[in-house]
Amino acid sequence: xxxxxxxxxxxxxxxxxxxxxxxxxxxxxxxxxxxxxxxxxxxxxxxxxxxxxxxxxxxxxxxxxxxxxxxxxxxxxxxxxxxxxxxxxxxxxxxxxxxxxxxxxxxxxxxxxxxxxxxxxxxxxxxxxxxxxxxxxxxx
Numbered sequence: 001x002x003x004x005x006x007x008x009x010x011x012x013x014x015x016x017x018x019x020x021x022x023x024x025x026x027x028x029x030x031x032x033x034x035x036x037x038x039x040x041x042x043x044x045x046x047x048x049x050x051x052x053x054x055x056x057x058x059x060x061x062x063x064x065x066x067x068x069x070x071x072x073x074x075x076x077x078x079x080x081x082x083x084x085x086x087x088x089x090x091x092x093x094x095x096x097x098x099x100x101x102x103x104x105x106x107x108x109x110x111x112x113x114x115x116x117x118x119x120x121x122x123x124x125x126x127x128x129x130x131x132x133x134x135x136x137x138x139x140x
Contacts, residue, residue, distance in 0.1 A: 020038065
């Protein structure tokens with residue numbers, strides 16, 4: 001079991017891995033050994049994730065999630081297959097941790113006393129400006 005939060009954990013059987021050769025420099029090790037790991041996690045059909053987490057995960061995962069709800073993470077940062085596998089799991093856990101955080105809802109509040117005073121002062125200034133635009137009086 002991979003622990004995400006205190007109430008969410010996913011079974012390792014829900015994850016599937018495929019291994020390929022990595023890109024970039026690295027000599028014969030890169031050309032011969034399949035060290036890059038691709039993690040595939042079907043989030044849409046996962047019984048471990050609550051529905052609200054699945055919704056937030058869709059927004060956070062971006063192009064890492066397919067339309068069918070499958071999250072794919074490619075890891076090829078390290079030279080060994082084991083470290084790339086652990087890196088992919090860590091990145092999935094980080095993504096799921098961020099999706100598990102419920103956003104705080106904004107509580108509607110009234111205007112502050114300072115804002116009310118600022119609005120009234122602006123109204124007085126605007127009123128005085130418009131009053132001064134009147135026709136000149138006859139005693140001038």
